[in-house]
């Protein structure tokens with residue numbers, strides 16, 4: 001950790017040492033209100049940064065920085081850690097990543113929902129890159145994704161923020177059996193376990209899956225328990241978007257019971273992705289968390305996350321039924337191109353799909369950007385087709401590269417209740433924040449630009465939320481500890497200098513469902529590994545993010 005000396009050295013000796021080393025590049029943040037990330041009440045002071053670390057915290061007279069930031073009393077906190085994003089592809093195409101950085105985010109955890117690129121052979125990378133293009137975009141086909149180590153090398157000191165990686169369950173399944181509907185057993189399971197072991201050795205922080213998606217949902221509970229036993233050996237985290245597909249092959253019908261059973265039987269730390277109420281169960285926090293609380297009392301190690309919006313966003317290729325995904329992207333497109341097959345798929349979407357699709361608004365359609373911002377019912381009406389037929393046509397016309405978000409509730413009162421539920425959940429000590437950001441297209445879900453300022457600004461001021469220092473703990477120290485991000489998540493000597501300055505009285509999200517790409521205001525400075533990444537609300541173009549932990 002390297003912080004022992006700074007902690008125990010007497011102050012005068014310490015200052016002499018600081019003065020001697022002042023020629024080395026450093027930043028002095030003067031007169032800020034320091035929220036150290038632990039949830040402790042704030043203190044006023046200065047923060048001295050040297051190299052990539054926080055050198056000292058206190059009051060410093062006679063110390064000069066090569067860059068002095070006069071903070072004027074605004075808040076300084078550890079950079080925010082976003083536990084769930086879908087930036088894996090976009091970061092490779094646009095390393096500035098301003099939508100996230102400008103929110104004060106300095107670290108993102110990738111691989112989410114099991115939808116990512118490593119470890120994958122060349123052939124499987126090319127297939128999965130196409131298959132996931134509606135949620136991850138299309139990064140270069142030339143990249144080596146054959147290991148977690150090679151994946152990490154594409155981000156290390158090449159993008160603006162730090163990245164950590166959860167091994168994608170989908171990638172593991174592709175390497176083991178390809179796009180095939182079969183729970184892993186025997187030699188296939190052994191291969192998958194070996195890949196996870198190697199990925200954890202390469203520095204992954206866990207395994208992520210999404211049980212609304214394929215090939216993930218071709219697994220059964222037993223497969224996941226076996227895979228998680230390996231993750232548990234490394235104290236990694238099993239991150240799960242709960243199962244709502246192929247529920248007949250899951251313990252307890254999938255959902256919460258399956259995730260808890262996996263934790264119980266493998267000993268792995270379980271982390272629930274984007275777990276909050278929605279339009280259907282607003283106000284029912286207690287009922288939502290009852291089973292989880294019982295499992296925690298029984299010794300299952302659980303954490304959770306949410307984002308502060310009432311509806312979600314994903315890629316609608318995933319709406320197609322289980323069988324339609326077999327064989328991978330070429331086979332899916334062949335089925336959509338065949339009129340009889342397409343009729344069968346659209347009938348499924350119109351009549352049998354588990355959730356309505358009439359709230360879909362297209363966010364990302366790069367081959368036909370004129371559709372971005374249009375709703376599925378609007379396009380269906382103009383074509384004189386059903387919703388299912390129209391969605392199948394749009395998927396076909398765009399080679400599956402389509403993203404959407406769901407409209408917010410018509411009832412403002414229900415929306416408000418979902419916000420209040422989110423705050424109640426976030427007040428639990430086991431909660432953190434994952435934006436679930438999909439920063440693609442002209443009309444992304446507003447969470448990609450607004451999640452963190454929405455919480456520390458709009459929600460913090462509008463609702464009777466917990467104390468700001470407690471809120472900040474959920475965004476910093478909590479995820480750093482959970483995911484083993486060493487020496488991050490606190491303002492503390494010896495820790496990496498990931499720091500955000502924001503004005504608690506004015507910070508606010510400006511991105512909305514009808515104008516989603518607006519940056520927040522009130523976050524003037526962001527520092528990543530000791531380098532100014534945002535200077536007076538302007539991105540500096542410095543790419544000092546590291547692939548961690």
Ligand SMILES: [Zn+2]
Pocket residue numbers: 084086112113241436
């Ligand atoms: Zn997600």
